[in-house]
Amino acid sequence: MRWCAAAVLMIALVGCSGGGEVPVPAPDTPAALPAPGTQVLSSDKAQALQNAINQIVEFPDSPSGARGATAAVVTDHWTWSGAVGTDSQGRPLRADTSMAVASITKTFIAAEVMLLAGKGKLNLELPLSRYVPHRLTANDATVRQFLSMTAAVPDYQPSGFARLDEASAAAPEKHWTLAQSLDFVGGHLGEPGQAYVYSNPGYVLLGMLIEKLTGLPLAAALRRDLATPAGLRHAAFQDGEKPQPPVAVDSDKACGPPDGYLPCRAFASLSAAPGGLAADAPTIARWGYQLYGGRVIPADLVDQMTTSEGEYGLGTMLFTQQFGLGEAFGHRGDMPDHTSLLIVVPAKRVAIALLLTNGGRSIDPRMADLTNALAPLLG
Template sequence: MLEQIVEFPDSPSGSRGATAAVVTDQWTWSGAVGTDSRGTPLSADTSMAVSSITKTFIAAEVLLLASKGSPNLELPLSRYVPHRLTANFATVRQYLAMTAAVPDYQPDAFARLDRAAAAAPEKHWTLAQSLAFAEGPLGVPGQAYIYSNPGYVLLGMLIEKLTGLPLAAALRRDLADPAGLRHAAFQDGEKPQPPAAVDDDPACGAPDGYLPCRAVASLAAAPGGLAADAPTVARWGYQLYGGRVVPADLVSQMTDGDGEYGLGTMLFTRQFGLGEAYGHRGDMPDHTSLLVVVPAKHVSIALILADGGRSIDRRMADLTTALEPLLG
């Protein structure tokens, strides 16, 4: 199936390269085809930027902290993180659910982010500094789902405040290490481990060991800074949504809802043909990623394409169709 992805790399659902992994109760599988943007052949353990799959870690960490006493999910986030983007008194839970009415970065803001990164690709940006690019008026919380990267930056700031640790250190201590994720890197607090893809992001210049470079990685840290290989992403989904790394009652909160988003979790209903499914998509200029977990089948699937902006759902559907006879 993976070979079909690179057969027509310029098609909407094609790519120059792809990696994938499956984790079940009884067996695991991983594979790779094609190359990264510099022509280096991919292997199953090649790290790539998996962008917004990071949000599953942020939500799990906030819920884990809440289960230990703080934060209170029903209190305004402004109680913990005073900021102009928390001034509408949306609750912590609403930020997790993306119903806090905080607008996403606008196209001109992304252009300014690129210019700032290009001016100093090696620069480390703090979470608070990255919010300088967030624009638009706050709305009334609780009325509508609005996908918001700045909202997850604020949740990252919440984690740092409550743990007293840099975001990467908190996620490593509480989630990645307990889940056995040795090949995950929370950028830019951590650097991707080799083998790692090399990006051709025009904002970044020469490779510096981050994906795509330190400035972009740190600007995206909380909502999308994770770099990992497909087996690591699949293992994370299996551990998280199987209740193996955070308690099952917290997982049920992440996957609750009748819309398209729970708490840091995309709700795929029966979109991929195997049953109720959860996970997250990610998209960066050189990588498109998708994590799909079907608890009823005890299966977690990760797919990463070595191109950005691709129609990855179609390729995931091909993969789940091929897997169905093997899952019982």
């Protein structure tokens, strides 16, 4: 991750302490972005962004369409958010409607692990088994390999997902621990460090690592160390926290009637570490700006998260130039009723979140529509 700090940021950091030399970062030291802007984008400029998301509901059954969408943009000067369409129950969406953002949760898990490493609480190069003994850590893959999904831990297989659905349907109100969610993992461990293999169970194990080292439930640790410092007021780490209204109601058949969680408490707790976060688009955009802007964990740690020879760093997807604004970082998320995408372009000092009220959608083209409309506004 590479960007230049504004002179005004350095002045703000030094303040009026009086005299002395202004400290200058080492040439290779990443610097944090300025604080996110607070001014709301003027309505005449905002219309182009609203038009971009309005297209999503024109053909809701198309691969990249949806019944509803919310979006938000955060820059160093201004913010914007918008909504269109409805949730699965036909209720109109608001820009602050919470949805399940699924694997965007992994950015929080990775950031917390990196923060703990930066504080000397763990060593990224040691096997995770040193901290979390488990059959799925028995191949001695390192903490860093778990973060980068090169630990050779199998993902849930279709049969495992089916059993997860059955467990949710049998007791939608049940709370499952992180360790219990791993009972649904089949397959065999491979040789770590060989290849990237997407693994939700790997992030469950990292969630267990966080609980062990902090002595807190996962939701409490993420709230204390990340959400509160980042100023996130409308994020819920399920099922330790319940989504704040308004909430886009799910229609997941495995969950029965809505219970305030997304899609229900059982499913939310089973996916807590790899995908349990519920939030609105402005919150996700702000989180992306604060995280990848080096404002919530040290920028040198963020640099490690966003450095990779492939398309996945540490809890971070690397989007290179595919959205037209420059080198971008973030994550996709997919739940049965919601599809989400967060991208951050540090060089442009901008973070963008897009949430759809249908699962399994091709969201990248819709994000490209939004970034095309956004580009002229960034200067």
